[in-house]
Amino acid sequence: MNSNNKIQQKLRHEAGALLEQNKVDLIIGFEPGSLKFTTTPLITRDKGDLDRLVINPFIVNNLAVFLPDIKGPDLKGPKLKGRVAIVAKGCDGRSIVSLIQDNKVRRDNLVILGIPCPGMIELRKVEKLTGKDRDELDDIIREGDKVVITVDGKASEFPISDVLFDNCLGCEFPTPQDYDILLGEPTAPFAERSAGQARILKGISPQERWEFWRREFRRCIRCYACRNICPSCFCQRCFVEESEPQWLMPVPRWQENLMFQAIRTIHLAGRCSDCGECERSCPVNIPLRSLTREMYDLVDELFHFKAGMAKDAPPLMTHYEQEEAKDLIR
Amino acid sequence: MNHKKINKKDLGNLLHQWSKDYTIFVPSNEGDTAQMGLWDGSDTGFLDWYRNTAKPPKANFLPPVEEMFRFQKGKEGHSIKLPSQEHQQLIFGIRPCDGRSLAILDNIFTDAYQDPYYLPRREGAVLVGLGCLKPYDTCFCTSLGISPGESNDVDLMLTDTGDEFLIEEISDKGKQLMELTAGLEDATEDDTARASEAKGKAHDKVTRKIDTQHLSHKLLSTFEDETYWEKVAAKCIACGICTFLCPTCHCFDISDEMVKKEGARFRCWDSCAFPLYTKMPMENPREEKWQRVRQKVCHKFEFYPMAFDVIACTGCGRCIRLCPVNWDICQTLGQLPG
Numbered sequence: 001m002n003s004n005n006k007i008q009q010k011l012r013h014e015a016g017a018l019l020e021q022n023k024v025d026l027i028i029g030f031e032p033g034s035l036k037f038t039t040t041p042l043i044t045r046d047k048g049d050l051d052r053l054v055i056n057p058f059i060v061n062n063l064a065v066f067l068p069d070i071k072g073p074d075l076k077g078p079k080l081k082g083r084v085a086i087v088a089k090g091c092d093g094r095s096i097v098s099l100i101q102d103n104k105v106r107r108d109n110l111v112i113l114g115i116p117c118p119g120m121i122e123l124r125k126v127e128k129l130t131g132k133d134r135d136e137l138d139d140i141i142r143e144g145d146k147v148v149i150t151v152d153g154k155a156s157e158f159p160i161s162d163v164l165f166d167n168c169l170g171c172e173f174p175t176p177q178d179y180d181i182l183l184g185e186p187t188a189p190f191a192e193r194s195a196g197q198a199r200i201l202k203g204i205s206p207q208e209r210w211e212f213w214r215r216e217f218r219r220c221i222r223c224y225a226c227r228n229i230c231p232s233c234f235c236q237r238c239f240v241e242e243s244e245p246q247w248l249m250p251v252p253r254w255q256e257n258l259m260f261q262a263i264r265t266i267h268l269a270g271r272c273s274d275c276g277e278c279e280r281s282c283p284v285n286i287p288l289r290s291l292t293r294e295m296y297d298l299v300d301e302l303f304h305f306k307a308g309m310a311k312d313a314p315p316l317m318t319h320y321e322q323e324e325a326k327d328l329i330r
Numbered sequence: 331m332n333h334k335k336i337n338k339k340d341l342g343n344l345l346h347q348w349s350k351d352y353t354i355f356v357p358s359n360e361g362d363t364a365q366m367g368l369w370d371g372s373d374t375g376f377l378d379w380y381r382n383t384a385k386p387p388k389a390n391f392l393p394p395v396e397e398m399f400r401f402q403k404g405k406e407g408h409s410i411k412l413p414s415q416e417h418q419q420l421i422f423g424i425r426p427c428d429g430r431s432l433a434i435l436d437n438i439f440t441d442a443y444q445d446p447y448y449l450p451r452r453e454g455a456v457l458v459g460l461g462c463l464k465p466y467d468t469c470f471c472t473s474l475g476i477s478p479g480e481s482n483d484v485d486l487m488l489t490d491t492g493d494e495f496l497i498e499e500i501s502d503k504g505k506q507l508m509e510l511t512a513g514l515e516d517a518t519e520d521d522t523a524r525a526s527e528a529k530g531k532a533h534d535k536v537t538r539k540i541d542t543q544h545l546s547h548k549l550l551s552t553f554e555d556e557t558y559w560e561k562v563a564a565k566c567i568a569c570g571i572c573t574f575l576c577p578t579c580h581c582f583d584i585s586d587e588m589v590k591k592e593g594a595r596f597r598c599w600d601s602c603a604f605p606l607y608t609k610m611p612m613e614n615p616r617e618e619k620w621q622r623v624r625q626k627v628c629h630k631f632e633f634y635p636m637a638f639d640v641i642a643c644t645g646c647g648r649c650i651r652l653c654p655v656n657w658d659i660c661q662t663l664g665q666l667p668g
Contacts, residue, residue, distance in 0.1 A: 033656040035467060040656035041565040061655060065567065069619075124362075133381065135467035219361050221385075221394050221599065223570035229654050241606045250583055251395045251598045281654035283384060283571050285362040 007183045008055045011087065011113060014181055018085045019047050024111050025082035028066055030059040037123060037140055041066065053087075055183070057121040057142045060165075062275040063087060064095035064231035067105045083109045089117035091167070093176025094273035094308030095231040101308070101315045102271070104234050107178075114179030116187035119160070119168035121147065122280070126163050130156075161190070167276030167289060177309055213258055219284040220257035222250070226278035226288055227264060232271035232307075239263060265291045269299050270316025273307050333517040334497040334508065341374045341495070345422060347511060352420035352456060355390060357383055366390050366421050380423060381464055384652065386577035387421055387428045388435060391451045394574075395598040398447065398584070403591040418454040425462045427471045427644040429483035431577030432457070437638040438580055447597075456507060459484030459500070461525075463532045468647030470538040470660060476644060478536060479529030489525040496525040540660050542631075542641060549632040551668040556620065562662050563620035565655050570601035572649035572657070573626065578634075578642040581607070602626050627662060 011029065018024045031042035031052040039058050042049060043066060063086055088096055093114060099105045121142065123134050130137065130151050138150040140163075147160050161169060168174075168190075175186040204212070224240075227233045239247050240260055248263075249256050272292050279289040299305050305316045336344055345354050349371070357380040358367030365385035400411045436452065439445035461479035465471070471478055481487055485504030488495040496517050499505045508514075552558055573579040583600035587593050600607055602625045608616045616622050634642035643659075650658050 034650070034658040034661060035656065038656050040658075043564040066565075133466070216361065219363060221570070221574050223574045223601070224604070225567070225569035225571050225654055228567040228569040241604075243606065243609075246585075249587055249596075250585055250600075251587075251596045253395060277654070281569070281571075283363070283575060283652045 003184065004055050004057075007115065008053065010183050011055060012050050012053050014113060014183070015050050015053060015085055016047055018111055019045075019050070023083070024085040026084045027053075027086075028063050028084060029053045029087040029113070030055070030061070030063075033058075035135070036137070037121075037126075037134055055087075055115060057119075057140075058123075059087070059089070059115075060120050060277075060280060062089075062092045062095055062229070062231050062273075062277045064092050064099060065229060065277075067096065067099055067110075067231070068234045083111070085111040085113055087113045087115060088176050088179065089115050089120075090171060090174040090176055091117075091273045091275035092231075093178060094173065094306075095275060096308070097178050097311045098232060098271050098273065098308035098315070099234065100311045101313065102234070102318070107311055111181070112176060112179040114176035114182040116175040116182065116184045117168070117171070118142075118174065118187055119164040119171070119190070121163050122165040124285075125165075129158065129162060161192075165276050165280070167274050167279075167293070170274070170293070172306070173309075178311060214254055216286045217254040217257040217261070220252055220254070220261075220286060221284060222252040222257060222260070223283060225281040225283065226261070229277045229281040230268070231275075232268050232273075233264065235267075261288065261291060265295050268292060269295055270303070270305055271307050272296050333499075333522060334514040335491070335494045335517040335521050336497060336514055337494050338374075338377060339493075340513070341377070342372055343513065344511070345369060345374070346371070347513070348420050348456075348507070351418065351510075353417040355419055355421045357423050366424070369422070376423065380460075381466060382425050382428070382462070382646065382648075384575060384648065386431065386575060386646070386648065387424055388431060388577050388580070390419060390421060391432065391435070391448050391455070392580060392582070392599075395596055396447060398595045398597055400594045401588075401592070416451065416454070418456070419451070420456040420458060422458045423460040424457050424484060425646070426459060426476050426478055426481035426483070427462075427469070427646040428577050429457055429459050429481045430474075430476050430644045431646070433483045434578050434634075434638075434640055434642055434644070435580055437640065441637070456486075456503060457484040459487040460495075461487065461489040461529060461532060463490055463528055463535075465532065465536050466647055466651060467538065468650040469536050469645060470540055470647065471645035472533060472536045473538075473540045473542060474641060474643060474645045477529065477533050479532040489528055491521055491524040491528060494521065496521050536645075538645075538647070538660060540645075540663050545641075545663065545666075546632045546635055548666045548668050549628050552666050553624070553628070555667065558667060559620040559624045562665075563623035566603075566619060566623050566657050567655055568603045568605075568619050568622065569654070570599075570603050571652050571654070572659075573601040573603055574599050575648045575652055577644060577646055577648070578630070583607075602629065627659070631663065 015027045026045050029042050030039040032054055033040040037058055039054060041061055041063055100107050127133055130149055132151055141148045145160050146157050147163050148155050148157050172189055174189055248260060274293055274296050276289050282288060303316055354369035355366040356369045357364055357376040364383040366383055366387045397413055401408050439448040459481045465478050482500060485501045487498045487500050499508050581600045582597045584597045586595050603622055608614050616625060630642040
């Protein structure tokens with residue numbers, strides 16, 4: 001039995017016990033997706049569903065995104081009524097803590113089922129590596145630091161770092177910072193984390209950078225998947241939806257698209273846990289993490305702040321100390 | 331009927347010939363995102379990778395954003411300037427599902443009014459279909475009466491027979507184009523037989539199915555079942571991917587942009603997944619996510635068939651393939667109570 005299977009069994013057991021003992025009303029985890037090499041969020045109150053819970057290298061979603069939305073046990077009533085047990089990888093855990101800091105969810109309503117995360121496999125990288133689409137692959141099996149990919153019956157071995165998401169390669173805290181139950185042993189970050197830094201913005205001139213983003217954002221269709229998949233984008237009403245007066249034209253022209261993303265990124269300062277979900281979700285492959293990771297690094301550099309590390313710490317951007325004024329306002 | 335054929339190596343010449351009368355669009359990859367893009371005049375490399383585009387060909391007829399007109403405010407009132415007529419487009423390589431999607435869209439744009447933007451583009455366009463021999467695991471076109479290798483919704487239909495394409499004339503427009511096209515060989519019976527075999531094989535490769543029988547009725551009886559729709563919608567993040575990239579979704583928003591006394595009116599894609607879509611001054615009838623998910627499903631499989639006698643889905647599978655939470659329309663339809 002590999003370690004994922006053990007963790008999965010333990011997860012099913014713990015989740016079942018939590019529902020049975022009426023400690024939570026709702027479980028949020030992952031179940032097998034309808035497609036090969038995918039999983040899908042499982043949000044359930046039914047103990048009978050729990051044997052579908054899975055842990056594997058494809059549990060990509062940051063489930064914290066559902067927390068500000070969850071309703072009570074009768075599926076009606078005031079938001080956040082129910083107590084929730086949620087499966088969380090390192091970055092998801094930081095998003096959860098960040099939501100607690102922002103008063104979007106209460107810690108005592110949560111049971112965090114922590115997963116020490118060895119990194120998630122990015123299917124786009126596997127597709128590039130093999131020259132095949134996801135549905136043409138026979139198998140993808142992770143074996144420690146290696147991955148074995150089978151195409152047309154032929155197995156090939158690659159270093160795992162070839163196929164993990166960039167944000168996983170650059171992850172500082174793969175084990176959740178706050179949890180009630182940790183499923184598995186804490187795991188260490190990758191030794192060579194620089195591979196996971198934002199690639200595109202470094203070392204090019206502002207003109208080239210502008211040109212780059214102009215080109216990228218011409219493709220944006222303003223589907224808002226980046227915003228809606230993001231746990232930190234929790235505004236009840238996003239600024240782009242302000243129509244009286246209109247803050248931003250809804251037309252998907254590159255100027256507006258770039259402006260939307262720039263403002264979104266600024267709103268995420270001190271909240272973004274670099275889970276990479278915005279970039280993964282983008283249907284037109286805009287390298288959004290190059291913006292969010294840059295912001296993440298800037299926040300660290302300027303404020304010595306990392307998102308979602310301590311639930312009792314005040315949120316970065318809504319908190320203000322008198323002495324800060326000396327440096328900031330001159 | 332006599333069909334023609336062309337060697338794949340000569341495809342560039344054929345497109346070049348057609349480019350004298352048409353602006354040619356072919357499957358192209360812009361930033362790893364496939365769409366029907368402007369042909370560069372030489373590259374036919376798409377034949378190696380093209381299965382289907384992410385952005386559907388509806389974008390060539392109902393673009394994500396378009397300027398409807400420009401206006402200027404003067405002493406005598408507003409003066410209006412309409413956009414210039416676009417070139418006639420030839421879309422090469424459109425798949426049978428997407429060919430059908432345009433036929434489905436024609437209903438709505440000729441119903442209450444004749445859409446002056448969509449229709450001239452449709453009338454001016456030539457669709458050159460390319461049989462889909464490698465459907466995705468998300469495709470379920472055969473459940474919607476479409477066969478991946480065949481189409482009556484295009485003007486010419488091409489089938490890959492190995493080193494060559496068999497070319498069939500489907501419409502009068504296609505026939506006229508063929509009459510003006512030089513350098514094609516007559517296809518032999520052997521070519522036609524090989525094409526038929528390829529079409530049959532492609533049809534069998536579509537293994538994903540939905541049952542469309544009684545679907546309208548089931549949706550009608552499930553309409554009030556809030557518990558079902560809440561459950562179905564729980565993991566949906568209410569983004570616009572499935573609607574924007576759906577080849578038959580056609581909702582749009584209209585906005586004016588005015589600086590000083592000049593401006594323009596735009597229309598751009600809109601989505602029933604967004605709360606703002608139905609927001610009115612006093613209320614929003616679809617405030618809840620489950621109501622919006624229900625609307626999307628019912629519009630495609632209940633309301634559109636009621637209005638136009640055709641399901642507004644072609645089984646192209648984009649909504650499944652591109653969904654960031656793997657929300658699968660086939661599961662939602664398959665699990666409908668009643």
